[in-house]
Amino acid sequence: MLHSVPDIDDSEALTERQQAVLDAALRLLVEEGDNLTMTAVARRASCSKETLYKWFGDRDGLLTATVQWQASKVRVAAVDRDRLDLASLTATLERFAFDWLKVISSDTSIALNRVAVGHAGSGKDDLGAVVLQNGRFALAGRLKPVLEAGRQAELVDFEDAETAFRTFFGLVGRDVQIRLLLGDRVELTEATIGGDARRATQQFLALFGAKTGPQGLRTG
Incomplete structure (x- = not known):
């Protein structure tokens, strides 16, 4: 419960x-x-x-x-749907990616997630469900409206916001979280995290960027 x-x-x-x-x-x-x-x-x-x-x-x-x-602590800035452009969408995605990587790589998050994993399926309590509901699922609820706004502005193109979010989440996290949980001493400085956040955002936009013609019209 x-x-x-x-x-x-x-x-x-x-x-x-x-x-x-x-x-x-x-x-x-x-x-x-x-x-x-x-x-x-x-x-x-x-x-x-x-x-x-x-x-x-x-x-x-x-x-x-x-x-x-x-x-x-993972912030998602509000976006103006009427004035959203590629620069502001990129900045919002990079900020989210940076914050999330910084949070999951902290000693506190690693310890909390280890406890949650240890409890999962044990019947002791439902901390695993709590972590999912208030962590990953809550973050999706915050970011998906931004992705939808980007689609409305024809900056990105996807059929399903959940699938797009999962792709972005995977590009940002890669294997970092599981390695940290298993004790690997991954070196994540702010500079490294910043670079990873930018890389993941650019990869996501390359995958889901809306195709436009010379006049900014969709070509397919």
Whole structure:
């Protein structure tokens, strides 16, 4: 059963104090993995367990909130459908790719995903489903409207937004996440991440770029 916690896809929905608590929970996940407890989080964040239960419900609710908090760090800028051009679409896709690579390569995300993978199919809880729902699926929900806007502006051409998103996601992530989860020490500096984000965006646009004629008219 999925636990109901406040929707924090928008980080502005959280107070600074709540953000600090979730950051403390993420640090503990890195240090202790599956041994995370409400008591330990309360101690690390210098708050009461009662406050944690009030904000997040229970341990699973807290874990759900940490997933949402991590996912909120992958930003998708709003686009003006009437003024969208190739430059702004490219910038939006590159920003998304950069943020996502930076998040998944962080120690906190690696630790959180390892716990989720360990729980998947175990019957212990549904953290794997929580990570999917508030991570990958939530990110798709944010980016697909941008892709649809690009198609409306005839900057990209595809039949299905989900398929286009999955292709972009694959171009960005490649084998990086699985290698990190398995302990490979992949060197991902900001410069490297920036280059990877640009490369993935250009590859995506090469695959899905709308074909236009000399006057900007579609030719097929």
